[in-house]
Amino acid sequence: MPASTAAPLPTMTVDAALSAPGIHAEIVRFDIPEPTDTRHAVGAGYHVNLCLTPRPLQSRGGYRERWGPHRFERLGDVFVIPPGESLYIRGGSGRQASLVCTIDAALVHELLGRELPWDDAHLAAALDIGSAQVRALLFRITAEVRHPGLASRRMLELLGGELAIELGRYGLEVSERPMTGGLSGWRLRVIEERLAGDLSAPPLKELADLCGLSVRQLTRGFRVSRACSIGDYIEQRRMEAAKRLLMEGESVKTIAFSMGFASPSSFTFAFRRAVGASPSTFRQRQGRALASTSVAA
Template sequence: MALAVETSNENADTIRRGSEATPARSLTVAAEIELSIAHVFIAELNHPKADTNKFRRDKVFWVDLCLTPRRPNSSARFVDHWSPARTLGMGSLIAIPPRMRMELNSAGGRHVSLICQLQASAVEKWLPEDFTWTERRLEASLNIASDAIRPLMLRFNHELRNPGPGSLELCESLASILAIELARYFAAASSTDEKGGLASWRLRLIDDRISDRSLAFPTVTELATLCRLSSRQLGRAFKTSRGSSISDFLTQTRIEAAKRKLYTDTCIADISSILGFSSQSSFTAAFRRATGTTPDKFRKRIRAGSPSR
């Protein structure tokens, strides 16, 4: 169980991404650590053009936190569960379950991800005995807005980038906690409307409204009105359906939109206003909680060519 920093692996694209080797595609491992129940690494990937990859892991949960903005058109499909016409956009934090055949569509470009290959058995021992991968749980795996899981992944990123005394032991503890939190997250995602979740048409309305960039970012009240529910009803039902609160979900979605805008010359105050934050300071605080850095520092790192550090 050793920590390696600033290394590269020519075979990582085949070994870790589960796709056929493609010379035009590149992957560099910037830092990694091998743990008793997980392998964690920072991957710098470059897709020169849009492509589609097949993916499957039988023995691990593949937890991926995109440290740079995930491309807006990146999507995934559970091959054995969804029709060829059905795909779902991926959020910045995803957890692909074991034994699931996936079709991953990349819009191309460069991005950096923190990836944790977490042993399936470490997670599954905490799941209910009657647990099954329902439609809602599969959907929830592709956009995790959890205020318990994201900080664990960000701490992994910090320890890999800045290893110190006890880093190995700390990362071992993080992996164990991550396994429990993932199990809780998926167990909380309900399987049917009768259990208090949102109907599929309401979830589609919410997703479509959030993705409509011609309008200002929606509030919980607006989404509740759209779904013909009270804000309280929406909050309870959304948490049942997606395993996270709707406020956490909206915050993470706004942070991803903010990352994309920070690649432009739009001033930070305007970004804060466009995304519906009450003030620039509240935007900065939310961005720091989600990413571990401020919008200003994130933009400076982008311009220096190192957005993930």
């Protein structure tokens, strides 16, 4: 019988790294040759991941020791693994670049004044963090790691402290959510299907009608379920789609009009605000990074 061939394993390359008291940050590239089901165990710190390029399709995460083997939730552009936890990630093949930060748990707990309770609700909310403040800080950290300037370690220390505070605030917001009042699972799936099926921004009235709710019920219930506004969530999902189209070679003009923007310049403004770089800069930067992965392989 012919010998079986082992499946190629994912590889990771560190492009840049910077450390400061309380935080270590790296820009890394992943080459994922086949669909994966991998375990990511975290030690004593908080693991924060910002995807700089589109994640492989159908990327989902689950806490198998907590939730059992069958529950997996969608991974957003930003996710956090708390200290001592093991996240299992499933997803398709592809290449991606990420900012990965490790923040000392003691720093987060000291600034917060207590430890966060990592129950099921907190674990699920941390798989897709919609906080605009957290996202903006991660983009600033990415820029500092990629192009260190004067007093870069001190700057990273300050940004790490701000990030620790925002993560603590996010955790407290999850704790303070009402026990009831969120959207049911089928309504959240309807919203996801609408966003996946059409790149244009849906009016809130359309989503409310799909869910059989008033606009007020929709917006309040969505914030309880996702810990961010539905408007911010729609914009994040649209920018994820835009990043994927840019990496597939679509022109800025084509993407802008397919997403319902009045002009390429208005799309560029929205993309820069959400991603921290213009569409052309994003495509060039990530294209170079992913090309380096191919050469290294």
